[in-house]
Amino acid sequence: AQSVAQPEDQVNVAEGNPLTVKCTYSVSGNPYLFWYVQYPNRGLQFLLKYITGDNLVKGSYGFEAEFNKSQTSFHLKKPSALVSDSALYFCAVRDPSNQGGKLIFGQGTELSVKP
Amino acid sequence: DAxxxxxxxxxxKTRGQHVTLRCSPISGHKSVSWYQQVLGQGPQFIFQYYEKEERGRGNFPDRFSARQFPNYSSELNVNALLLGDSALYLCASSLMIRQGGFEKLFFGSGTQLSVL
Known part of the structure; x- marks a missing residue:
């Protein structure tokens, strides 16, 4: 069965420091991987996706993610964190057996960036 | 654009009641998906509709049903509400679906349902 794990419930970073939010996946076949962000009282917003190609994917708001097939990981990164990056981050994998919108989400990681 | x-x-709502949630996708989007997000957890897939046909169903009881209308808007219905149905219900739309399904989803802000 397809699954996604986010091993950290919370990540604390000082503003200006690099940040990493971890994600590992288990999927049969080629993985389609996504990162979404959720701000309080808001829906999820797309950050980036990996389908194929370059293992380093660049996305919105300066975020990037590195796909590592051997470690089955897709960690989200940003070189310099902003206070406004504080939010709930979800890693997700597309269920390859489903043709369209079924995403399998991790449990989420709360990112807190302090001034 | 909206x-x-x-x-x-x-x-x-109170236990045993019925609820209908509504969603209007982005103009031109033909696919709508529904997700349930319980506090402290990631969203769980409930349904996907494309061109008014059900294209996917998650592991939810038959109390949950949905439909898509000719204008591509959608309704999610939940009968015989239980306390455990309390959650944020998210609707997401995408332009289309393709084999492999790698379109990004655009989410609404959700409906917060509380069952007492």
Whole structure:
């Protein structure tokens, strides 16, 4: 069965420091991987996706993610964190057996960036 | 352009009642998906509709049903509400679906359902 794990419930970073939010996946076949962000009282917003190609994917708001097939990981990164990056981050994998919108989400990681 | 809109934003019901949640996708988007997000967890897939046909169903009981209308808007219905149905219900739209399904989803802000 397809699954996604986010091993950290919370990540604390000082503003200006690099940040990493971890994600590992288990999927049969080629993985389609996504990162979404959720701000309080808001829906999820797309950050980036990996389908194929370059293992380093660049996305919105300066975020990037590195796909590592051997470690089955897709960690989200940003070189310099902003206070406004504080939010709930979800890693997700597309269920390859489903043709369209079924995403399998991790449990989420709360990112807190302090001034 | 308007994003995905959901109504109502908040809803309070009692056990055993029925609820209908509504979603309007982004103009031109033909696919709508529904997700349930319980506090402290990631969203769980409930349904996907494309061109008014059900294309996917998650592991939810038959009390949950949905439909898509000719204008591509959608309704999610939940019968015989239980306390455990309390959650944020998210609707997401995408332009189309393709084999492999790698379109990004655009989410609405959700309907917060509280069952007392």
């Amino acid at each position: 994003g995905v809109t959901q109504s109502p934003t908040h809803l309070i």
